[in-house]
Amino acid sequence: MHSLILASSSPRRKELLENLQIPFEVSSSDVDESYNPVLSPEEIVMELASRKAKFVATSYPTSFVIGSDTVVVAEGQVLGKPSSHAEAFKMIKMLSGTTHSVFTGVSIVTPDKDIQFYEKTDVVFWELTDEEINSYVNTGESFDKAGGYGIQGFGSTLVKEISGDYFAVVGLPVSRTVRELKKLGFPFPI
Ligand SMILES: Cc1cn([C@H]2C[C@H](O)[C@@H](COP(=O)(O)OP(=O)(O)OP(=O)(O)O)O2)c(=O)[nH]c1=O
DSSP states (O other), X not given: OOOEEEOOOOHHHHHHHHTTOOOOEEOOOOOOOOOOTTSOHHHHHHHHHHHHHHHHHTTOTTSEEEEEEEEEEETTXXXXXXXXXHHHHHHHHHHTTSEEEEEEEEEEEOSSOEEEEEEEEEEEEOOOOHHHHXXXXXXXXXXXXXXXXXXXXXXXXXXEEXXXXXXXXXXXXXXXXXXXXXXXXXXXXX
């Protein structure tokens, strides 16, 4: 039987896949995450997800390997992870009182195929005061997350509504991923 590998160092992606109670291994993908700025957000996340999965697949040639990438798009700008308090503040300020889109791309590499897909989720933030933004950034939660927030943590208090897959915002659109794995012939118990 083929084994399943998650090509990620994200603890959230691991937790989401663990919810399915199927055995898998984690192998982090040390790839260059730069991209051509002319690409659309969906092209960027699928390209980076593919790079991550392909990198790990070279070490697991008989496995099904899943790679994923998440970015936030606001005011036409693609936001990755902030690297300072000031940058995180600026990102959350940009998201305050408006709707932004979260794009998560997934790539699945098997011994004889590789596919990519993406999910887009729209997220509406409450109007936030500078004080609220500062105290959120002070939690330290911003730094390893696209757009500078985590919907699954304190960031849940910033969110007014979402339209789309919550799990895709956290980093892995689990149900679509399972459907695609099944189409590729991976034996799922459910
Ligand atoms: C918007 C949002 C993003 N994120 C996270 C998901 C991703 O882990 C991260 C975006 O960075 P990614 O580069 O997609 O992933 P990563 O570096 O964390 O992990 P790897 O490349 O090894 O798979 O932001 C949340 O956890 N919650 C959120 O609400």
